[in-house]
Amino acid sequence: MAAKDGDTVRVHYTGTLNDGTVFDSSFGSDPIEFAIGDHMVIAGFENAVLGMEPGDTKSFTIASAEAYGEHDPRLVQDVPRAELPPEMIPQPGMRLTARGQDGSEIGLVITHVTDEAVRLDANHPLAGQDLTFEIQLVEIAA
Structure with missing residues (x-):
């Protein structure tokens, strides 16, 4: 069963910057849970989960413009x-x-x-940064 729009999913992730710095990770704690299409996470993250099945892993990069935007002086x-x-x-x-x-x-x-x-x-701390994620789909809620 692949993740689709409207599904509630649980995902483990590690987010890194271009220089390899880890800015956030759920490994070592509970996976995050969100409904695909509810815009609770940035769009590129949501879109990456679409089509994944439980146990699948994926690595992808989200350009700053699609993440937290460009740094606005x-x-x-x-x-x-x-x-x-x-x-x-x-x-x-x-x-x-x-x-x-x-x-x-x-x-x-x-x-x-x-x-x-x-x-x-007042910019988001990750504004202007391309974000790379390594994710694992843990579960699709019934």
């Missing part, structure tokens, strides 16, 4: 340190959450710190 902003909470000690790599004008949460990463300003990046 308009989403990078320098903010005066005086606008940060006084108790905060900003460090590159620190993750913050801000509220958008519509009340939605926006994930931010501090990418650069000076005495005067902090550079905040």
